[in-house]
Amino acid sequence: xxxxxxxxxxxxxxxxxxxxxxxxxxxxxxxxxxxxxxxxxxxxxxxxxxxxxxxxxxxxxxxxxxxxxxxxxxxxxxxxxxxxxxxxxxxxxxxxxxxxxxxxxxxxxxxxxxxxxxxxxxxxxxxxxxxxxxxxxxxxxxxxxxxxxxxxxxxxxxxxxxxxxxxxxxxxxxxxxxxxxxxxxxxxxxxxxxxxxxxxxxxxxxxxxxxxxxxxxxxxxxxxxxxxxxxxxxxxxxxxxxxxxxxxxxxxxxxxxxxxxxxxxxxxxxxxxxx
Amino acid sequence: xxxxxxxxxxxxxxxxxxxxxxxxxxxxxxxxxxxxxxxxxxxxxxxxxxxxxxxxxxxxxxxxxxxxxxxxxxxxxxxxxxxxxxxxxxxxxxxxxxxxxxxxxxxxxxxxxxxxxxxxxxxxxxxxxxxxxxxxxxxxxxxxxxxxxxxxxxxxxxxxxxxxxxxxxxxxxxxxxxxxxxxxxxxxxxxxxxxxxxxxxxxxxxxxxxxxxxxxxxxxxxxxxxxxxxxxxxxxxxxxxxxxxxxxxxxxxxxxxxxxxxxxxxxxxxxxxxx
Numbered sequence: 334x335x336x337x338x339x340x341x342x343x344x345x346x347x348x349x350x351x352x353x354x355x356x357x358x359x360x361x362x363x364x365x366x367x368x369x370x371x372x373x374x375x376x377x378x379x380x381x382x383x384x385x386x387x388x389x390x391x392x393x394x395x396x397x398x399x400x401x402x403x404x405x406x407x408x409x410x411x412x413x414x415x416x417x418x419x420x421x422x423x424x425x426x427x428x429x430x431x432x433x434x435x436x437x438x439x440x441x442x443x444x445x446x447x448x449x450x451x452x453x454x455x456x457x458x459x460x461x462x463x464x465x466x467x468x469x470x471x472x473x474x475x476x477x478x479x480x481x482x483x484x485x486x487x488x489x490x491x492x493x494x495x496x497x498x499x500x501x502x503x504x505x506x507x508x509x510x511x512x513x514x515x516x517x518x519x520x521x522x523x524x525x526x527x528x529x530x531x532x533x534x535x536x537x538x539x540x541x542x543x544x545x546x547x548x549x550x551x552x553x554x555x556x557x558x559x560x561x562x563x564x565x566x567x568x569x570x571x572x573x574x575x576x577x578x579x580x581x582x583x584x585x586x587x588x589x590x591x592x593x594x595x596x597x598x599x600x601x602x603x604x605x606x607x608x
Numbered sequence: 609x610x611x612x613x614x615x616x617x618x619x620x621x622x623x624x625x626x627x628x629x630x631x632x633x634x635x636x637x638x639x640x641x642x643x644x645x646x647x648x649x650x651x652x653x654x655x656x657x658x659x660x661x662x663x664x665x666x667x668x669x670x671x672x673x674x675x676x677x678x679x680x681x682x683x684x685x686x687x688x689x690x691x692x693x694x695x696x697x698x699x700x701x702x703x704x705x706x707x708x709x710x711x712x713x714x715x716x717x718x719x720x721x722x723x724x725x726x727x728x729x730x731x732x733x734x735x736x737x738x739x740x741x742x743x744x745x746x747x748x749x750x751x752x753x754x755x756x757x758x759x760x761x762x763x764x765x766x767x768x769x770x771x772x773x774x775x776x777x778x779x780x781x782x783x784x785x786x787x788x789x790x791x792x793x794x795x796x797x798x799x800x801x802x803x804x805x806x807x808x809x810x811x812x813x814x815x816x817x818x819x820x821x822x823x824x825x826x827x828x829x830x831x832x833x834x835x836x837x838x839x840x841x842x843x844x845x846x847x848x849x850x851x852x853x854x855x856x857x858x859x860x861x862x863x864x865x866x867x868x869x870x871x872x873x874x875x876x877x878x879x880x881x882x883x
Contacts, residue, residue: 488763
């Protein structure tokens, strides 16, 4: 296979459901000429409330499917799977690169607010594993980190109730519960791929001086740098293709996923696969 | 095996997660001397957003596990699984009885409000299948039925935010969306096992004249009648036992499940099984 053929292979993007489409959208904006292959493991979502052993098994199976299809780089566009299984998936994909969403988000927050206080909003599993805390403290030992599980925000994003009074009150309650006289956030890290849909609503509740860090765009920048430094970028005079695979519920995937992708999706755009 | 030994076999209760514990609690109140075996398929919850084919496969596997353990009657304490797979599970359990939660709830609503207007609050899958509509219209052709998917109520119940302002606003929005000048509910059927936790909050928003139908207690009554008429009740001078199986996440099951059961649960009370 020539280099050109290898570079034409798609970037594989894997998530437990539709949330990773926010990451796909950011990658497409950054690298519009790349082919993209998305896999949403909708049959087993949400990962956020499952055990680490189950999450690792699901992530391994999803990665094997993407390897079978052929990809040149894997993006683990699920915070929970990134937190649990990144090392395992790097072993599985070797020598091809694997990029999670936790490290890019943590690095972006630390760069913008060195020595600062970071509030991570995430799923229960991501919080339990302390993935962002570890990633931030590795880069900036002077940082203060607080992590807060916000399961209702996932449901809010899926329901499409991303603005208005109900979203505002739920966000305010979570932010109030996470703050006290000892902790006022300098940055809020959106540690779940569903949460970029609530970015405006969260910024409206948080003080203006609080920086919101969306791992979608920071992850896209890391993908771009990794492909460039490896000489694996596709020729930029071609338009990239998009294929979407899901393990269950193409109709629901299309309806909810369209909100995350920011463009209408039809169930015919979603291919069902069995892992 | 003597009749007595057979009658000592537990009632099997199956749900996608912890929600069915509301049904278990009602059965235990009605039949405190019965042995109960609960299986929560937490590895694959929620069923409410999955496809019918996946839901049927999960329900069949869960039932096979309960058959292996030995049960005398199966309660499908999950509205979605009842809506999708009841006939399949009856075939699988024959000649032992299988009781779902949809028919008891529908029958109770129709008996209390003949010819009335019924609002069913449920998951997306239960609504899509029109299970309550069919069950109600079979019993009472004069009835009017409206079904409303309320996914955020599931998250509210799991988060434990079952009263207060946020719960009230979310419930009001769903009820407003489901009502218009042509439809004012005489009964509201809680068509998801998570929703009994929100019963007080829902009644506080609905008019006093609206009857709230909780399928947990109506299902418990059907279980009692079925065992009695089949001569399968256990001797009432013994205390019943309770065993809880889950397919993932014993710690989370215990924490959230305690709210549904109305008594504290420890992770040591939850046995993990692989389906």
